[in-house]
Amino acid sequence: MRDDRVLAALEDEAIEIIREGVAAASRPVMLYSIGKDSSVLLRLAQRAFWPAPLPMPLLHVDTTWKFREMIQFRDRTAAEDGIKLIVHTNQEGVQAGVTPFTHSSSRYTEVMKTEALRQALDAGGYDMIFIGARRDEEKSRAKERIFSFRNAAHQWEPRAQRPELWNLYNTRLGAGESLRVAPMSNWTEADIWRYIAAREIPIVSLYHAAERPVVEREGQLIMVDDDRMPLNPGEAPESRLVRFRTLGCYPLTAAVESTATTLDAIIAETLAADGSEREGRLIDHDDEASMEKKKRDGYF
Amino acid sequence: MGREVTSPTSNRLAPLRLVLCGSVDDGKSTLIGRMLYDSNQVFADQLGKVEADSRRWGTQGENIDLALLLDGLQDEREQGITIDVAYRSLETPRRRFIVADVPGHEQYTRNMATGASTAQVAIILVNARRGILPQTARHTRIAAMFGVRHVVLAVNKMDLVDWDQATFEALEEEYRELTDDVGVPEVVAMPVSGLTGDNLTRRSDNMPWYDGPTLLEHLETVQVTDPGDDAPFRMPVQYVNRPHSEFRGYCGRVASGTVKPGQRIRVVPGSSESPVKSVLVGRGEVERAGRGDSVTLTFSTEIDVTRGDVIADAEDAPAVSDQFRASILWMGEQPLVAGRLYLLKMHTREVTAKVTSIRHSVEVRTGERLAAKQLELNEIGVVNLATSRPVPFAPFEENGKLGGFILVDRGNNRTVAAGTISYALMRAANVTWQQFDISREVRAQLKRQDARCLWFTGLSASGKSTVANLLERRLYIEGRHTYLLDGDNVRHGLNADLGFTEIDRTENIRRVAEVARLMVDAGLIVIVSFISPFRADREMARGLFEPGEFLEVFIDASAEECARRDPKGLYAKALRGEIKNFTGISSPYERPEEPEIHLSTEELSPEDCVEELLRKLN
Structure with missing residues (x-):
């Protein structure tokens, strides 16, 4: 793989960033979303510290609406040697009955993801929070630093970003403040797939095309993953050959029709795609600059 | 090592890092937007959003405003300018690019420097109709200062001057x-148009007189050099990996040169040497590692290595100094004034540092030297710099990874400057030390003792003064020559002009540390009893002494216990908000990580503490 100079350079840079963050951290943690980017980040961090075990826990914010296959994959991963997993759910949200079907996607995300994340981070007192974010995902992220400063309320202040020169990251923090560290900032979606292939990184099978039960709503294919999903009158799940470019909560993550059952086919499809991967994320379409707003509020 | 997959041809070369400099008037975002668009890097849904945005924010009337592909932050869209550096990836069949798109306005010079610091090639945009502007030269100088060696002068908007x-x-x-x-x-110059795409990705029919490459062709083929291409092996240590007693690895990214198993290395500062036992990339041992590789090294001999050391070729190790001549770009809102203490980060080493003098500032447009007492935001100056501890370094021109640094304000943790080392100042040339015949050893011998500094740190009411007083009495009885410097007493005299802000507290410690050093030089056993809440200040004090001379004594009692004792009623006042910046209540106390002596006054009586101290002293 190291003959691929682009992947090698991205891998070296990511490992440097991970080591730098852990060296400066009092309480590091890795946000683990179970998706392909988290899977790559996890394996990069293991490489960075081998033969020592991962020097930080994984944190999964479980909305209770993740695909079942994701949860199975997560639990298999957590069972590996040297991996410690923390799972947090916003119980107040569950008790208040906040679901993607009863509340707007923005409200649901606020309660079950953003608030839940803040709760988990406060509980752990984490100062260095590793995330799998990439700058090619969306416009406001293209302007975010690799070590992105958050105040004690977990807010991002885009106008007060620290200048980030060379590889000299300013990791100094006051009480309650934290850094979100994105070692894969300079990776693209295609890089992620090429790296998964080159390093044989295990991923959730939902990324591969298969026959799955879906309903079509407003032009988006939603997979019926369990019987909690209320069907509209006359609506019946039909089996279609689909896969997911991005994974989140099943009611909020649209599938794409695809015949890509192998990594090479997925890479080819990614390069030929005319839609960005976040197209399948229903929460991003809510309003203008929605990601930036969420981040200012403390979403990752 | 994983299975082999077909990598695209573009991945045979490492990514080329570009910085694109210019302002909105130069058509910068349009140009990069056009390059993304023409090389099919824009997804349909992104384009849909840009079309909607164009109607709302755009500057191109009914036409799509490709600049909106890049201007990511809401503030910017409202102001129609690019305020922060944005990073984009671009992949063509021949090469992969990481583009830093930086703002043009002078007030965002620090963002320009940020983008330039990681770039190998700078594209300097000029608006053909408006001509060369002050910022054109400013961008060029900043790019050069931060290590860029290849410039493309892109004369844009040629369509507006009839392709002349x-x-x-x-x-x-x-x-x-x-x-x-x-x-x-x-420097390569080319005429282009971001609006029409002429000479960006395709040859211009409008400018048959230009026979050079398109911008993209040039970028795809340019051979780049970086400061440090020919430098010997250096690796700043990021992290020491010790999972168990059988394995001790030193992690870092190779800054320059190559390293192989068997090679003899030296750890700097210091003179420890060892052959390399193995070079690990990920889980596998490799035959050699080179520049840019993230590796873990193991040694055949056990030697002491910590984060911030540099592992180097034993035959050709880097110099070490604590006095430098440097160029800096000031990025703080408050001006730089000589004498203030900052945290300096160079490669993986963090030390306390101060600018001892500002030699001159530099007029960024012309390069002219100007007399300066201070440096304002976005000004460049040449300064003398002193660090509390020695730093392994190289002049930035010789090795960019060992000669670039940042300064961080210790009060608010902001990055306030970025700089490059020009050379080390000889201490002798900088500050002349008078040499006298009677040395500290001789003075101490006369007193039949070893001179020491015992630095007591701990919360107010932790018991520092009580233990210090008792210790001095015991030493006096034993016939030792001592002096006790107490925080409260010094504040009545030497430091009567200082308050309790973080800056004043730091200066307070600095003066006391210097006085203690003089007294140790005079052969005394000096007991310093100061809260000294900040680790960096205590490290600064330690840096003034010879190894072994300075003993950090942590007088440990919990904040709750100290507040309960509260002999002077200070905690009660602080809790009522009557005292600002009170350590333990409204200002942090950074506990010593590895004090020489750790005494808990909740567990030990003052007499027991003194016994323990005397045992350590003898």
């Missing part, structure tokens, strides 16, 4: 004259 050859050639000449002294090894 004479206009282009006049601008190129003017630019070359203006930047003649900057010392960028390669």
